[in-house]
Amino acid sequence: MAGFEGQKGRSMGEFSPDYLSYLDGFVRRDLDEVPGRVVTQLRLLEPIVEGMEVNQLEHSLQTATRAERAGATLDIVVAALVHDVGKTISNENHPAIAAEIARPWLSEEACWVISVHQDFQGIHYFGLMGIDPMLRRRHASHPWYELAERFVDDWDNHAFDPDYATLPLEHFVPMVDEVFSRTARRPPWLTPCSATSSEPASPASARGS
Numbered sequence: 779m780a781g782f783e784g785q786k787g788r789s790m791g792e793f794s795p796d797y798l799s800y801l802d803g804f805v806r807r808d809l810d811e812v813p814g815r816v817v818t819q820l821r822l823l824e825p826i827v828e829g830m831e832v833n834q835l836e837h838s839l840q841t842a843t844r845a846e847r848a849g850a851t852l853d854i855v856v857a858a859l860v861h862d863v864g865k866t867i868s869n870e871n872h873p874a875i876a877a878e879i880a881r882p883w884l885s886e887e888a889c890w891v892i893s894v895h896q897d898f899q900g901i902h903y904f905g906l907m908g909i910d911p912m913l914r915r916r917h918a919s920h921p922w923y924e925l926a927e928r929f930v931d932d933w934d935n936h937a938f939d940p941d942y943a944t945l946p947l948e949h950f951v952p953m954v955d956e957v958f959s960r961t962a963r964r965p966p967w968l969t970p971c972s973a974t975s976s977e978p979a980s981p982a983s984a985r986g987s
């Protein structure tokens with residue numbers, strides 16, 4: 779990519795339209811790196827064992843394998859694959875981290891299931907920890923409640939079996955490529971307004987600011 783000949787600006791307030799357009803090219807090319815970064819994050823789950831029968835990569839692969847074998851859609855299989863990827867940063871808020879990583883590319887229902895999966899897990903062990911095991915009740919009226927139940931109770935819950943015929947990461951890489959190569963959805967407040975709108979337009983490279 780050719781260099782920028784004009785004034786780059788040393789603060790965002792100094793950015794010219796031409797410079798913003800130049801930067802936007804980098805932002806758009808950066809999106810090409812996302813599928814590979816997701817796979818890298820998944821590999822970072824492998825050293826995380828925490829006393830369990832399988833490491834967190836194996837658990838994620840097994841959750842996705844179970845979802846695929848149950849006939850889940852592509853988005854739900856990928857959700858199963860990445861639902862714990864937030865643990866590469868922190869176990870405490872890992873559902874929110876994973877959901878936000880996936881949100882621009884994965885379906886809304888898949889992101890919702892990722893974001894609430896910890897609440898649904900509670901029925902299986904929270905009672906032993908003195909935590910309300912029925913946290914899932916908070917979502918009882920949600921239209922995707924039954925999907926989250928199936929996701930957690932049938933797939934995530936059982937994905938700690940070292941003897942299960944889990945499919946390898948390589949099997950899922952094409953799915954990651956397909957999903958995370960989609961056109962990224964921006965939040966509406968970062969979507970440029972139409973030419974007829976009276977609202978001011980957002981900067982083209984707001985994504986990278």
Ligand SMILES: [Fe+2]
Pocket residue numbers: 837841861862934
């Ligand atoms: Fe999990």
